[in-house]
Amino acid sequence: MSQILDTHLVHGRRQRPDGPSPVDVISVQSQLVYGHAGNSAAVPPLRALGLRVAEIPTTLLSNAPFYATLRGRVLPSDWFADLLRGASERGLPQRAGALVSGYFGSVGNGTTFADWLEQTLPESPQLRYCLDPVIGDTHTGPYVEPGLEAVFAERLLPHAWLVTPNAFELGRLTGRPALAQPDAIAAAQALLERGPHWVLAHSVSGEAGELVTLAVGREGIWRWTSPLLPVDVAGTGDVLMALIVAFVLRGQGMEEAIGRAIAGVHAALEATLAAGHEEFDVLAAAPAALADTGRFGVERLA
Numbered sequence: 671m672s673q674i675l676d677t678h679l680v681h682g683r684r685q686r687p688d689g690p691s692p693v694d695v696i697s698v699q700s701q702l703v704y705g706h707a708g709n710s711a712a713v714p715p716l717r718a719l720g721l722r723v724a725e726i727p728t729t730l731l732s733n734a735p736f737y738a739t740l741r742g743r744v745l746p747s748d749w750f751a752d753l754l755r756g757a758s759e760r761g762l763p764q765r766a767g768a769l770v771s772g773y774f775g776s777v778g779n780g781t782t783f784a785d786w787l788e789q790t791l792p793e794s795p796q797l798r799y800c801l802d803p804v805i806g807d808t809h810t811g812p813y814v815e816p817g818l819e820a821v822f823a824e825r826l827l828p829h830a831w832l833v834t835p836n837a838f839e840l841g842r843l844t845g846r847p848a849l850a851q852p853d854a855i856a857a858a859q860a861l862l863e864r865g866p867h868w869v870l871a872h873s874v875s876g877e878a879g880e881l882v883t884l885a886v887g888r889e890g891i892w893r894w895t896s897p898l899l900p901v902d903v904a905g906t907g908d909v910l911m912a913l914i915v916a917f918v919l920r921g922q923g924m925e926e927a928i929g930r931a932i933a934g935v936h937a938a939l940e941a942t943l944a945a946g947h948e949e950f951d952v953l954a955a956a957p958a959a960l961a962d963t964g965r966f967g968v969e970r971l972a
Contacts, residue, residue, distance in 0.1 A: 693765050694721040694919055696757065698783060699772035699802075699908065701727040703742070705734050705949045708772050711905030712912035715934070718956035719916040724762050726753050728783075729775040734904045735813075744775035747782045754786045763794040768915045771826070772908060773804040777817035784825040791829055798918075801830040801866075802911050805839045807873075808849065809902075812842065819843070828865035834911050835861075836873040849875050851882055851893075855971070858886035868924060872910060885928050891971040892925055894932050899939050903950040910935050913959050925968060932966050934959030 695716055700708030709725045716723050728750060732741035745753075763769065769787075774780040791797060803822040806812040812819075823843050827833060840857045841848035848857040851874055858869040867888060874882040876895055885892040913931035918924065937958030941951040 690761060690765065692722050693724045693762050694767050695915060696724045696726065696762055696766050696769045697772075697912075698726045698728060698754075698770065700729040700731065700775065701725070702734065703730075703732045706903075706905040706908075706952045707734050708905075708908055711908035711950065711952050712770065712772070714952050715909055715912045715956040715959075716916050718953070719913075719920065719960070721916055721919060724757060724766070726750075726757060728773060728779050736904075745779065747776065747778035750779050751782045751786070754783070758786070758790065763790045763797055766794075766797055767919050768798045768800055770800045770802065770911060770915060772802040772911075773814075774818060774821075775814075777815045777821065780818045780821035781825075784821055787826065787829055798831040799829050800832040800834070800911060800915055801826050802834050802907060803827075803839050803843060804907075805835075805842050807836060808838045823864075827861065830866045832868045832870065832911075832914070833861060833866045834870045834872065834907065834914075836907060837871060837875065838873075840869075840871050851876070851884065854882075854884055855886060855891060858884060862886060862888060870910075870914070870928065872907065883928070883932055885924065887924065892928070893969045893971050894929065894966050896932055896936050896966050899936070899943060901939055901943050903939070903942060903948075905950045905952060906935055906939065909938065909950070909952055909955050913955060916956075917959070929964065929966060929968055930959040930962045933962035936966070 697709050702710040713723050729744045730742045837849045844857040844860050846857050847853040854871045854874045858871050861869045869886045871884040876882040879898050880895045881898050883894045910931050913934045914927045917927035917930050934955040938951050938955040941954035
């Protein structure tokens with residue numbers, strides 16, 4: 671920030687309480703003007719479930735990149751570093767229960783975040799770091815700079831409590847096949863050996879017309895199946911992560927949190943189809959997840 675802006679913006683307040691405002695989740699992701707991906711997908715369900723969210727953008731874009739035009743930009747790494755620094759100066763990592771990271775937009779932003787994370791986590795022992803390693807998908811291939819995959823694998827993964835790759839990303843992180851269930855389980859177990867407590871592998875291939883979600887933890891493996899719907903919108907993985915984090919912070923066990931999250935995402939996809947809208951109906955996710963009574967049963971595999 672320039673000295674002119676510093677002078678212009680910094681001012682005193684006549685009265686304010688001394689107590690810091692609470693924060694439950696720090697969400698470091700992309701941000702859109704129109705549509706739902708990154709923070710623009712994750713924050714609405716988090717807040718709908720009563721959680722206080724500090725949003726740190728990695729990009730500021732007009733819309734997701736599958737439209738004919740795209741405006742805005744990836745934040746320069748020095749701007750992004752300033753936002754992280756400002757969050758630390760306000761003591762947010764010491765008060766939050768969870769830190770989520772998603773799309774970075776550049777290797778520079780990924781490296782900047784890794785530097786900050788390595789400094790921050792020792793000062794915030796209560797903070798659970800949840801990594802969404804956004805790399806790409808089976809129908810797109812990779813859509814991030816190649817160097818980011820190494821940042822995820824080498825610098826962020828060892829610090830993660832939860833990592834939520836889709837099947838394609840799981841394969842990229844491990845260098846082994848991961849699209850089918852047996853391969854995905856083996857790949858997730860390989861990731862566990864590198865640091866995380868939980869690996870949630872989603873969009874795994876199942877029987878015709880179904881998707882498989884696998885939770886692989888240090889004490890067991892769980893499996894959910896849900897119908898494959900004829901809709902392709904951005905933000906589903908971001909909402910899935912947000913709902914899991916929300917229910918864990920609300921005191922629910924991992925198995926129930928994941929089951930509710932899957933139900934919430936599926937209901938939001940159904941609402942999107944019913945409305946005929948081109949963007950994900952993220953507002954439908956939290957109410958459906960709260961109301962879930964085990965719509966998609968869980969099977970323990972090990």
